[in-house]
Amino acid sequence: MKELLLIPGPTPVNEEVLKEIAKQPISHVSKVFAGYIEKSIEYLKEIFGTKNGSIFIIPGSGTIAMEIALKNLLGKNEKALVLSHGFFGDRFLEILDEDGFQFDFIQSKWGEIIDLNLINDKLKKEHYEVVTITHVDTSTGILAPVNDYMRVIKEVSPDSLIILDGVCATAGVEEKMDEWGIDIILTGSQKALSVPPGLAILAVSERGLNKRKSLGKIGYYYGDLLRWKISMDDPTKYFATHNTNYVFGLKKSLEIILSEGLKKRYKRHFENANYIREKMENIGFKVFGDKNYLAPTLSIFLYPEGIDDEKFRKDLSDKGVTVASGLKDLKGKCFRMGHMGEVKKEELDYAFEAISSLIT
Amino acid sequence: MKELLLIPGPTPVNEEVLKEIAKQPISHVSKVFAGYIEKSIEYLKEIFGTKNGSIFIIPGSGTIAMEIALKNLLGKNEKALVLSHGFFGDRFLEILDEDGFQFDFIQSKWGEIIDLNLINDKLKKEHYEVVTITHVDTSTGILAPVNDYMRVIKEVSPDSLIILDGVCATAGVEEKMDEWGIDIILTGSQKALSVPPGLAILAVSERGLNKRKSLGKIGYYYGDLLRWKISMDDPTKYFATHNTNYVFGLKKSLEIILSEGLKKRYKRHFENANYIREKMENIGFKVFGDKNYLAPTLSIFLYPEGIDDEKFRKDLSDKGVTVASGLKDLKGKCFRMGHMGEVKKEELDYAFEAISSLIT
Numbered sequence: 001m002k003e004l005l006l007i008p009g010p011t012p013v014n015e016e017v018l019k020e021i022a023k024q025p026i027s028h029v030s031k032v033f034a035g036y037i038e039k040s041i042e043y044l045k046e047i048f049g050t051k052n053g054s055i056f057i058i059p060g061s062g063t064i065a066m067e068i069a070l071k072n073l074l075g076k077n078e079k080a081l082v083l084s085h086g087f088f089g090d091r092f093l094e095i096l097d098e099d100g101f102q103f104d105f106i107q108s109k110w111g112e113i114i115d116l117n118l119i120n121d122k123l124k125k126e127h128y129e130v131v132t133i134t135h136v137d138t139s140t141g142i143l144a145p146v147n148d149y150m151r152v153i154k155e156v157s158p159d160s161l162i163i164l165d166g167v168c169a170t171a172g173v174e175e176k177m178d179e180w181g182i183d184i185i186l187t188g189s190q191k192a193l194s195v196p197p198g199l200a201i202l203a204v205s206e207r208g209l210n211k212r213k214s215l216g217k218i219g220y221y222y223g224d225l226l227r228w229k230i231s232m233d234d235p236t237k238y239f240a241t242h243n244t245n246y247v248f249g250l251k252k253s254l255e256i257i258l259s260e261g262l263k264k265r266y267k268r269h270f271e272n273a274n275y276i277r278e279k280m281e282n283i284g285f286k287v288f289g290d291k292n293y294l295a296p297t298l299s300i301f302l303y304p305e306g307i308d309d310e311k312f313r314k315d316l317s318d319k320g321v322t323v324a325s326g327l328k329d330l331k332g333k334c335f336r337m338g339h340m341g342e343v344k345k346e347e348l349d350y351a352f353e354a355i356s357s358l359i360t
Numbered sequence: 361m362k363e364l365l366l367i368p369g370p371t372p373v374n375e376e377v378l379k380e381i382a383k384q385p386i387s388h389v390s391k392v393f394a395g396y397i398e399k400s401i402e403y404l405k406e407i408f409g410t411k412n413g414s415i416f417i418i419p420g421s422g423t424i425a426m427e428i429a430l431k432n433l434l435g436k437n438e439k440a441l442v443l444s445h446g447f448f449g450d451r452f453l454e455i456l457d458e459d460g461f462q463f464d465f466i467q468s469k470w471g472e473i474i475d476l477n478l479i480n481d482k483l484k485k486e487h488y489e490v491v492t493i494t495h496v497d498t499s500t501g502i503l504a505p506v507n508d509y510m511r512v513i514k515e516v517s518p519d520s521l522i523i524l525d526g527v528c529a530t531a532g533v534e535e536k537m538d539e540w541g542i543d544i545i546l547t548g549s550q551k552a553l554s555v556p557p558g559l560a561i562l563a564v565s566e567r568g569l570n571k572r573k574s575l576g577k578i579g580y581y582y583g584d585l586l587r588w589k590i591s592m593d594d595p596t597k598y599f600a601t602h603n604t605n606y607v608f609g610l611k612k613s614l615e616i617i618l619s620e621g622l623k624k625r626y627k628r629h630f631e632n633a634n635y636i637r638e639k640m641e642n643i644g645f646k647v648f649g650d651k652n653y654l655a656p657t658l659s660i661f662l663y664p665e666g667i668d669d670e671k672f673r674k675d676l677s678d679k680g681v682t683v684a685s686g687l688k689d690l691k692g693k694c695f696r697m698g699h700m701g702e703v704k705k706e707e708l709d710y711a712f713e714a715i716s717s718l719i720t
Contacts, residue, residue, distance in 0.1 A: 003384065003386075005384065007387050010385035010386075010388060010604055011385075012384060018383075018384070019382065021382055021605070022379065022382035023378075024363065024372060024373060025371075025372075025550065025557065026363075026365060027365065027367050027684070059419060059420050059424075061582075063581070063599075064419075064420070095581040098580070099580070099581055188601065190385065196603065197385065197419070217460065218458075219459045219460050221423070221454065221458040222423050222424040224458065240424070241423075241550060241557040242557065243556065245556040245557075322387050324387070
């Protein structure tokens with residue numbers, strides 16, 4: 001039986017990448033290892049759409065990347081505005097709250113985006129030093145209209161620093177850091193970058209780094225981008241030990257991604273998403289969320305009536321296909337299917353076969 | 361040519377462990393993955409010497425484990441005492457300083473331990489909520505006499521919480537968390553645990569967890585042990601995404617370690633250390649540090665006269681053997697050799713051959 005991991009991360013990893021990861025570690029400050037970091041930086045810049053942004057590859061999960069972004073851009077007396085489309089947008093609120101920052105938020109209804117007028121009004125009333133956007137919220141499957149949000153933000157509050165959470169987006173949907181005017185894009189290794197979970201990856205604008213410098217001590221030693229920068233600029237310099245083996249894998253995965261070609265890759269994600277959604281609707285599932293803003297990286301399939309969520313996912317898993325449960329209010333009503341990175345049409349066909357055999 | 365990584369971490373990884381790491385990721389909240397975490401916890405408890413301690417396996421490097429330990433035990437108006445034997449002891453000072461804590465320190469001369477009277481006097485003068493000890497400081501190769509330090513601390517200041525940095529010690533030298541009365545032992549995956557770098561591992565006493573609870577918000581979302589505890593107690597519950605593949609590898613490595621037997625393993629480390637030191641002294645190297653307190657996990661070999669450090673390490677590396685440079689004042693005067701974890705006598709013989717061919 002084929003084992004197919006179709007949750008919205010971690011995602012399947014190319015065998016070539018796994019082979020790299022299974023090499024013996026080498027010195028984390030050697031010139032050879034520096035080459036892996038330097039190449040990965042070069043490739044990531046292309047994927048993030050940035051020329052002058054600084055890339056950071058830090059051992060940790062996507063969650064630490066979110067906290068790193070906030071702690072390095074926001075002063076204690078400054079305020080953040082969180083634009084939240086769901087669970088992972090709200091996670092910014094949790095972090096801001098735990099970490100003692102001031103913040104406001106605009107939450108969309110789950111499955112929808114935020115009315116541009118609300119953003120406009122909020123930004124006109126008060127200065128927000130940081131605005132966060134979740135590119136794809138893995139809980140709702142909604143793709144934020146970053147371009148539209150950014151147009152409003154740049155018009156009303158051009159000085160606000162922008163954090164874009166790309167965890168379930170980067171390398172599966174286009175990101176144009178420089179063109180959009182984003183200050184930090186953050187992501188994890190285990191989604192459309194197709195590496196196992198364990199790397200927090202960030203791209204930071206010059207404006208973002210200058211802001212970090214102006215903050216002085218941020219009380220956040222390990223996540224201090226200025227400390228990591230020394231080792232990212234010259235990886236033979238030590239700050240903390242890199243995750244050598246995942247960086248081997250990351251470099252390889254980035255090569256695979258770029259050799260597919262970004263445009264082609266994004267198109268494939270888009271087409272595959274439509275492909276599986278149509279098939280699923282034909283057997284009685286509904287796709288959750290506003291049709292105009294569905295992310296190409298995952299789908300949330302609402303069950304036809306009479307399907308027991310736990311049993312369905314268990315039975316599907318017995319057929320080798322693992323999908324994820326819904327979160328919060330959606331729990332029990334749907335399952336979430338990741339279709340990003342290495343997931344191709346054949347895998348979707350395989351999964352669909354298994355799913356439809358359970359339905360009919 | 362055989363490639364041999366003899367730096368004091370990352371260290372060589374068993375092929376069985378690499379094979380585990382190269383498996384396809386599975387869901388980080390699945391029951392199967394929970395089994396990997398639960399077994400790893402069980403094994404780690406044995407290695408740390410704790411019955412009731414809580415184990416944490418967190419994506420990140422050893423440095424974040426140090427910061428996590430401090431942030432979870434120390435309040436803003438409380439003071440820490442750092443007992444430092446070198447570069448990595450001093451790293452606690454850097455973190456305390458960056459993170460805005462109050463602290464004092466006692467620094468030994470490099471290569472020596474701290475006079476017990478100094479610890480006694482310091483603790484008698486003032487209350488320190490936290491005391492940190494570096495079990496093996498990788499910069500000096502000194503093994504802290506934890507038992508002796510703890511006797512003084514327990515006598516003079518039994519309420520102080522104790523952090524033991526086991527990064528270059530755990531699984532290479534005995535640690536008795538419960539018996540010694542340690543509140544947090546922290547370590548990284550890439551030293552004597554023989555997994556690539558990328559996991560921060562901590563064992564926390566009940567007293568330590570209670571202290572964390574009493575602190576309320578600690579402004580440190582990702583490194584908050586109370587948030588991780590939910591997912592460590594029941595790994596099917598999500599906090600942040602585990603490093604699935606390294607946990608596969610960790611479980612396997614712990615099995616290898618325990619099947620060797622801890623007593624036997626510690627003895628092997630001790631004997632191998634003596635073995636290589638004697639051979640090296642025979643060809644003109646000197647072992648840095650107080651002979652009574654040398655760590656069994658690494659050695660610092662001072663060059664005979666006339667050896668150029670950079671050239672020597674480069675030539676040795678060309679022969680397939682990678683060692684590390686000295687740090688700070690020792691830079692240029694010595695090299696550091698890790699001989700822990702998977703490094704056996706045969707590897708030491710191989711390295712010695714290469715070294716002696718460069719000397720004579």
